[in-house]
Amino acid sequence: MTDVKQYKADIRIFGEKINEIGSHLSVTKNTMREINADGLTILPGGIDPHVHLSLPDYVPEQYRWADNYESGSKAALAGGITTLGCIAVPEKDETPLGTLKRETDAAQQQTIADIMIHPVLHSPTDETLQEYPKLVEKGCTSIKIFMVAEDFEKFSLEYLRALFAAKKAGLITLIHCEDYSIITAVCHSLIREGRESLKNYADSRPVISEVVATQRAIAMCEVTDAPIYIVHLSSERALEVCERAQEHSLPVYVEGRPIFLYLTREMYLEPEGALYVVQPPLREENDIEALWRGIQKGTIHTIATDHAPHTxxxxxxxxxxxxxxxxxxxxLQVMLPMLHSRGVLEDKISLKRFVALTSTNSAKLFGLYPRKGTIQVDSDADLVIWDNKEEREITKADIFSKAAFSIYEGERITGWPKITIRRGEIVYENGKITALPGSGQVIPRGNPQLLN
Ligand SMILES: [Zn+2]
Known part of the structure; x- marks a missing residue:
């Protein structure tokens, strides 16, 4: 199964690569193992381009992630995802090259899944931006910026220059689109009214703060012609802004996020509503419908978890x-099963579109295609043997993330990975992780391959 075709075939893996695809491939004396996948579907390994598995030392305990590269990898592989795009936040005064080096070393020690690193740009200067070509030389072709941070307001000119630099060097820029000033002012006003409780969380970050930041990101894209990748888009209005830009052939790519496809802001009124606090907040029913339409039309290009695990x-x-x-x-662990159940089996998207959203498009945008994101000869043997009929309930006991819970516990799901293979090695089978920390790699990447 790929993003363009579904067919029946045997796949031979040699070392880390797909060596041969054909019918009735014979077992040879060198065959180490034959897997019978009759009645099952073989998908390219999932790629989740947006996760958080590390933080700099200065971040206090209560805000730290529950997962590191190892436990995050386990959750990913058990859910059919073989490559992770990790957001790497700088230590104080660290430039992107320093962040890339430090995170690469840390990831290399711990990871089981393969990794791409997106360094976060902070307080950019001309000097920082001169590093961009060196990032590309080192196989890092993406950078992340947070419009929602005060830093963006202070350095807005330099951030715009960063997009010029990204265009020139061949990087794609991931952008968190929410407006710092609007959110800060609205929060102050709610607090003055005594409405600081998280029950009011959705009101504290209104849709307009996403809309205006998205418009501004698109203006930066239009001025520089640099490709931008808008992370975790949450609202109908912000999506419309992106769609208009795409109609004008601007290189604007949009990431959808699972939680925004299933839940609305009413969750914040529940007794444990604080569990659902994500940035931006959960929105309304019309937004959910618009996001699904975007997924169907192709104006939303990828689905990523923004896995940000807390207990x-x-x-x-x-x-x-x-x-x-x-x-x-x-x-991480339930992204593919949930999207398969709620998307493919409820006839919202085809299985091909599922593959494009969860693997192929990310491989292209982040410079990994065709090494990853498809099933073809000479591609990495990242494969998921998927049982699209297996029915299960999501339970706490099955969760590999050290967050140790899922907001989807109790959901009945159809479709689970049986075996996950990463670069030719079986890394997940029968509910167990079968590979060691450090067996994953930080994969060097090429320039983004833009989608049309
Ligand atoms: Zn994130």
């Missing part, structure tokens, strides 16, 4: 309010 205790700490957040949720 229940961290998420439910009584001291939290709209101005003191522990945002983020763990989704």
């Amino acid at each position: 229940r205790e961290q998420k439910l700490a009584p001291s939290l309010n709209i101005a003191n957040l522990v945002p983020g949720i763990n989704e």
